Amino acid sequence: xxxxxxxxxxxxxxxxxxxxxxxxxxxxxxxxxxxxxxxxxxxxxxxxxxxxxxxxxxxxxxxxxxxxxxxxxxxxxxxxxxxxx
Amino acid sequence: xxxxxxxxxxxxxxxxxxxxxxxxxxxxxxxxxxxxxxxxxxxxxxxxxxxxxxxxxxxxxxxxxxxxxxxxxxxxxxxxxxxxxxxxxxxxxxxxxxxxxxxxxxxxxxxxxxxxxxxxxxxxxxxxxxxxxxxxxxxxxxxxxxxxxxxxxxxxxxxxxxxxxxxxxxxxxxxxxxxxxxxxxxxxxxxxxxxxxxxxxxxxxxxxxxxxxxxxxxxxxxxxxxxxxxxxxxxxxxxxxxxxxxxxxxxxxxxxxxxxxxxxxxxxxxxxxxxxxxxxxxxxxxxxxxxxxxxxxxxxxxxxxxxxxxxxxxxxxxxxxxxxxxxxxxxxxxxxxxxxxxxxxxxxxxxxxxxxxxxxxxxxxxxxxxxxxxxxxxxxxxxxxxxxxxxxxxxxxxxxxxxxxxxxxxxxxxxxxxxxxxxxxxxxxxxxxxxxxxxxxxxxxxxxxxxxxxxxxxxxxxxxxxxxxxxxxxxxxxxxxxxxxxxxxxxxxxxxxxxxxxxxxxxxxxxxxxxxxxxxxxxxxxxxxxxxxxxxxxxxxxxxxxxxxxxxxxxxxxxxxxxxxxxxxxxxxxxxxxxxxxxxxxxxxxxxxxxxxxxxxxxxx
Numbered sequence: 001x002x003x004x005x006x007x008x009x010x011x012x013x014x015x016x017x018x019x020x021x022x023x024x025x026x027x028x029x030x031x032x033x034x035x036x037x038x039x040x041x042x043x044x045x046x047x048x049x050x051x052x053x054x055x056x057x058x059x060x061x062x063x064x065x066x067x068x069x070x071x072x073x074x075x076x077x078x079x080x081x082x083x084x085x
Numbered sequence: 086x087x088x089x090x091x092x093x094x095x096x097x098x099x100x101x102x103x104x105x106x107x108x109x110x111x112x113x114x115x116x117x118x119x120x121x122x123x124x125x126x127x128x129x130x131x132x133x134x135x136x137x138x139x140x141x142x143x144x145x146x147x148x149x150x151x152x153x154x155x156x157x158x159x160x161x162x163x164x165x166x167x168x169x170x171x172x173x174x175x176x177x178x179x180x181x182x183x184x185x186x187x188x189x190x191x192x193x194x195x196x197x198x199x200x201x202x203x204x205x206x207x208x209x210x211x212x213x214x215x216x217x218x219x220x221x222x223x224x225x226x227x228x229x230x231x232x233x234x235x236x237x238x239x240x241x242x243x244x245x246x247x248x249x250x251x252x253x254x255x256x257x258x259x260x261x262x263x264x265x266x267x268x269x270x271x272x273x274x275x276x277x278x279x280x281x282x283x284x285x286x287x288x289x290x291x292x293x294x295x296x297x298x299x300x301x302x303x304x305x306x307x308x309x310x311x312x313x314x315x316x317x318x319x320x321x322x323x324x325x326x327x328x329x330x331x332x333x334x335x336x337x338x339x340x341x342x343x344x345x346x347x348x349x350x351x352x353x354x355x356x357x358x359x360x361x362x363x364x365x366x367x368x369x370x371x372x373x374x375x376x377x378x379x380x381x382x383x384x385x386x387x388x389x390x391x392x393x394x395x396x397x398x399x400x401x402x403x404x405x406x407x408x409x410x411x412x413x414x415x416x417x418x419x420x421x422x423x424x425x426x427x428x429x430x431x432x433x434x435x436x437x438x439x440x441x442x443x444x445x446x447x448x449x450x451x452x453x454x455x456x457x458x459x460x461x462x463x464x465x466x467x468x469x470x471x472x473x474x475x476x477x478x479x480x481x482x483x484x485x486x487x488x489x490x491x492x493x494x495x496x497x498x499x500x501x502x503x504x505x506x507x508x509x510x511x512x513x514x515x516x517x518x519x520x521x522x523x524x525x526x527x528x529x530x531x532x533x534x535x536x537x538x539x540x541x542x543x544x545x546x547x548x549x550x551x552x553x554x555x556x557x558x559x560x561x562x563x564x565x566x567x568x569x570x571x572x573x574x575x576x577x578x579x580x581x582x583x584x585x586x587x588x589x590x591x592x593x594x595x596x597x598x599x600x601x602x603x604x605x606x607x608x609x610x611x612x613x614x615x616x617x618x619x620x621x622x623x624x625x626x627x628x629x630x631x632x633x634x635x636x637x638x639x640x641x642x643x644x645x646x647x648x649x650x651x652x653x654x655x656x657x658x659x660x661x662x663x664x665x666x667x668x669x670x671x672x673x674x675x676x677x678x679x680x681x682x683x684x685x686x687x688x689x690x
Contacts, residue, residue, distance in 0.1 A: 001110050005131055005276050009283065012102045016095050016471065023091050023467045032465035036291075037298045042467040045291045052287075 010057025013049050020046030092470030099284070099474045103265055103481070110269030117513040120270035121493045122189060127272070127660065131279055133374030135358040137382075138278035140348075141285065142174070142222055143476060147229070150459070151452035153390025154429055156328040157314030158689055160390070161383035162274040166236040166456050169376050169682045171349035173675045175359075176372035179350055181566055181660050184360060184368040191353040192284020192498040198563045198652045200571030201502075208498035210552045211353060212491055215547050216524060218354075220531020221486035227254035227478035227532065233457055235473070255532055262484050263525045267518055271493070274485040276359055282378070288475030289385040295463045296392035318690045330594075330614025339620025342425050342578035343627040347557035354490045365660065369378035373674045380466065381680060386456075393428040393455040396462065426450050427649075428455050428458040484528065491524045492517050518566075543601055550619065551589070555581020556625035562634050567646060567653045573638030581630030588625040594618050 007017025027033075033040055114120050154161040188194035192211065196204035228251070230236065236250050265273045300306050307315045313328055324332045331339075349355060349372070359371035431448040440448045460472040496517045503507075559578050562569040593604035594615040603618060611616040650656050658687040662670045 002113060003106075005106075006281060008102055008106050008109070008276075009280055012098065012280070013283070013287070017199060019091065019094060019098075020467055020471070027467075030465075035463055035465050036295045036468075037463075039295065039298075041295060041465065043292055045287075045468055045471075049287055052283075 004060040004063055006060030006063070008057070010053045010060055013053030014057060015053070017046050017049030017051075017053050021050055022046075049071045087466070087474075088238070088469070089466045091467050092473065095467075095470035096474050096477065099478065100261060103261060103277055103280070106280075107265030107268035107273045109359070110272050110276070113272070114268075114270055114514070117496070117510050117517060118516055119272070120517050121489075121496065122148055122357075123270070123272040123275060125361060126363050127275060127361045128368035129362055132358045132362050132371045132675040135275040135278040136371050136375040137224045137354055137379050138282040138285075138479075138482055139355050139358055139486035141282070141479060142484065142486075143480040144222065144225055146285065146476065146479050147225070147453050147456055149383075149386040150390040150393070150456035153387035154394050154426070154452045154455040155390075155450075157310065157317075158383070158387065159313070159317045159319075159327065159329055159687065160334060160387045161317055161685075162329075162340065164379060164383050165682050165686055166336060167345040168349060168379055169678060170341060171345040172372040172376040172379065173678055174346060175350040176369050176376075177358075177671050177675050178654070178668055179560070179564060180359060180369040180372070181657070182652060182654075183356060184362075184365045185657070189360075189497050190493050191351060192494055193355055194652075195559075195563075195574075196498075196502075198649070199569075199574045200218055203559075203571055204498060204577045205503070206575065207556075208494050211493050211518045214498065214549050214552070215354065215487040215491040215494070216527040217531045217549075219484045219491070219524070219528040221535060221540075222480055222483040222487070223255055223258055224532040224535040226477070227251045229457065229480075230254040230260055232454070233461075249476070250487075251536075255529060258481060258484065259525050260479055262488060263521060266485055266488055266521045268493075270517070271357065271361055271489045274482070274489045275361060277478075277485060278358070278482045280527065281475075281482040284471075284475040284478045286378075287386065288472040289389065291468060292459055292463060292472060293385060293388050293392070294391060296396070296459060299463070300392055300395045306391060306395050310391060314391060314394070316690060317686065324613040324617055329616055330612070331620060335617055335620040335624070339624050341491070343554065343557060344625040346561075347553055347555075347623070347627075351560050352553075353494065354486050357486075357490055357493065366662075369660070369671045370669075370674070373671060373678065376573045376678050380678070380685065389459045391451075393459050394426055396427045396459075400501045405672060410438045428462055429455055430458070488528070490570050492520045495520050495524075498669060535642075547589070547601065550622070551582050551626070553584040553669060554585045554623040555630035558627050558634060560631040562631065562638075564652070565654045566635075566651055567636075567655055568638055568643050569634060570638045570643055572641045573634040573636075576637050577630040577632075577634030580633045581626040582685075585622050585626035586631035588622045589618070592618055592621070597664060 024040050024046050027042065027050045028040060113124070116124075118124055149160060149163070149372060152163075183191070183194055186194055186197050188197055190208075192204045192208035195207050213518075231250050237247065240250060240253075241248055265277060269276070297303065297306065300309060313319050315597070319327060321327055321333045324330050324335075329336075359368045362368045362371060393577050428454055429450045432451045433439065442448050456476070460469060460476070464555070486562065496513055500516055500520075501513060505512075555578055558581065559574050562577075563574060587606070589603045590606035591604070591610060592610045593599060593608045594602055594617070595611050595613055597603070597615070599605055601610060602615065612621065646656055662672075667673055
C-alpha cells in the first residue's frame with residue numbers, strides 16, 4: 001500500500017494539537033479551567049498532541065523514501081496445497 | 086451542552102480526514118484482494134492497533150466505563166483474563182493456519198478444514214450478526230447524541246424540530262462509514278480504526294489525569310470508594326462475596342477460556358485485520374502487538390467509571406446530563422436518600438419524569454452515562470471537542486469493522502460460493518463495493534428496529550451468544566486433532582448451540598423473572614448473577630460441542646492426511662523463526678506478555 005497512515009494521522013494530530021495550543025494560549029487564566037482542576041488542559045494537551053503529530057508525520061515521510069526490507073526465505077511457507085478444489 | 090466553535094472545528098476536522106483517507110486510498114483499489122484483504126500488504130503495528138480497535142467500539146468504551154462505575158476494578162478481568170491469554174494463543178498457535186492456508190475469511194478456513202455445510206452455517210450466522218452489531222452501534226450513537234443534545238443549538242438555529250436529531254445522527258454516520266469503506270475497503274476501515282485508537286488514547290488520557298488529580302490521586306480514589314472497587318480479586322472464592330457474582334472457576338473457565346478464546350480466536354471481525362498483513366510472521370505478531378495496549382486499556386476506559394463514582398455529587402455542574410433531558414436538580418433531589426453515586430444519574434422515566442426504582446424502592450442508576458458525564462464534568466471547551474470526537478470515532482469504527490467483515494463473508498463465502506461462481510475479479514470487486522451499501526442499509530434497518538422494539542436487541546444478542554459460545558471447540562479440535570471430521574464438527578457445533586439454549590431455558594439469575602433472562606422452560610438452578618449464568622451457558626455449550634465432535638469424528642471417516650497439511654498442527658511444518666532477533670520471536674513476546682499480565686493482577690489483587 002502506498003499511503004503511509006502516519007502521514008495523514010500526523011497531520012490531523014498536528015492541526016488539532018495546534019488549534020488546542022493556540023486556544024489554550026488565548027484563554028490563559030480563564031474560568032473555564034476550574035473544571036480541569038485548575039490546569040490549562042488545552043495548552044498542555046495541545047502541545048502533547050502537536051509533538052506527537054509532528055513526530056508521526058516526520059516518521060511517515062522518512063519511511064516513504066526508504067525501500068522496504070526484502071522478505072526472508074522460508075518465513076512464509078508454501079501451504080494450502082492439501083485441500084481438494 | 087454548550088459546544089463552542091472550537092469543539093465543532095475539531096469534530097469536523099476529524100470527519101474531513103476520515104473521508105480524505107478514503108479518497109486517497111481509492112486509487113489503490115484495483116483488485117478484489119485490495120478491497121477485501123487490504124492487498125495483504127499492511128505493516129504489523131497498524132494491523133495490531135486495528136485488531137484491538139475493531140473490538141473497541143463505543144458500546145465497549147461506554148460499557149466498560151459503566152461497568153467500572155458499577156463493579157469497580159474487577160471489570161478489568163474482561164481485559165486481563167478475558168482477552169490477553171486468547172490473544173497470545175491466536176498469535177502463537179492459530180495464526181499460521183489462518184494466514185498460511187490462504188483462506189480469505191474464517192468461514193473459508195472452515196471449508197478448507199471441514200466441509201461446505203460447516204462453512205455455510207458459520208458464514209450465514211456471522212453475516213447476520215455483523216449487520217445487527219453494526220446497527221446496534223449506530224442506534225447507540227444516535228441515542229447518545231440525542232441524550233447529550235449535541236446538535237440542539239445547530240437545530241434551533243436552522244429551525245428544525247429537535248426530534249429529527251436521532252434521524253440526522255443515523256444518516257450522518259451511515260453516509261460517512263459508507264463513504265470511506267466504499268472508497269477504500271478494508272484498508273480504509275483499518276486505517277480509521279488505528280486513527281480511532283490514537284484518538285481514544287488522546288481523549289481519555291487527560292480525562293483520567295484531570296479526574297484523578299481532582300479526587301486526590303490513586304490514594305484519594307481508594308479512600309473514597311468501597312474496598313472491593315479497587316481490588317479485582319477480593320471475594321472471588323465465593324460468588325456471593327464479590328460484586329460480579331461469579332466465583333473464580335466460572336471466571337477463568339467461562340470468561341477466560343470459552344468466551345474469550347471463542348471471540349479473539351475465531352471472530353472474523355478481529356481476525357480480518359491480522360490477515361491483512363504482508364507476511365505470516367507479521368500476522369502472528371499482530372495479536373501480540375495488540376495485547377500490549379489492551380493490557381493497559383482498563384486504566385483508560387474503566388478508571389473513568391471509578392472516578393465518576395468518587396467525584397463528589399455536590400460538585401455536579403448544572404450542565405450534566407440526565408436521561409431524556411429531565412432537569413438535573415430534580416433527578417438529584419429525588420435521590421437524596423439513596424446512596425451517593427457521584428456523577429452517575431438515576432434512571433428517569435422519560436414520559437412521567439419520575440425516577441425508576443427497583444422492587445425494593447431503590448432508584449436505578451444510568452451507569453451508561455458515566456463516561457459522557459465525566460467528559461462534561463472535567464473537560465472545558467476545546468478539549469471537550471477532542472473527547473467527543475474520540476467517542477464518535479469509536480462508534481464509527483465499530484460499525485466499519487462489522488461492515489467490511491460482512492462484505493468479505495457475503496462476497497467470498499456466500500455469493501462466490503453459492504450464487505455466482507467463476508466470475509471475473511472485477512465483478513467480485515464491484516459486488517463488494519455494492520455490498521457495502523446493502524450492509525449499511527441493513528444496519529440502518531436494524532437501528533430503527535431497535536428503536537421500536539427495545540427487547541429485540543437483547544433477544545438477538547442472546548441468540549448470538551448461543552451461536553458463538555460453542556465455536557471455539559470446533560476450531561480447537563479442527564486445528565489440533567487431525568482425526569476431526571466435517572460431520573463431527575457440524576453436528577458438534579449445532580448441538581453446542583442447542584445446549585446453550587437449553588441451559589439458558591433451565592436457569593435463572595436470582596433477582597430476575599423467567600423470560601428473556603432465562604428459566605423459560607423451567608427453573609432448575611439459580612445463579613447469583615446474570616454474568617455467572619452467561620459464563621456457565623458458555624461452559625455447557627463448549628463442553629457439549631467438544632464431546633460430540635470427538636464422538637462423531639471417531640465414528641466417521643477422517644480425511645486423508647496429505648489433504649490436511651497447512652490446516653492441522655501436527656501435519657504442518659513449524660514456522661521458521663531462526664532469522665528473527667530473540668526478542669522478536671512470537672514465543673518470547675508471549676512469555677513477556679504473560680509476566681506482565683500476572684504482575685498487573687498481583688498489583689490490583
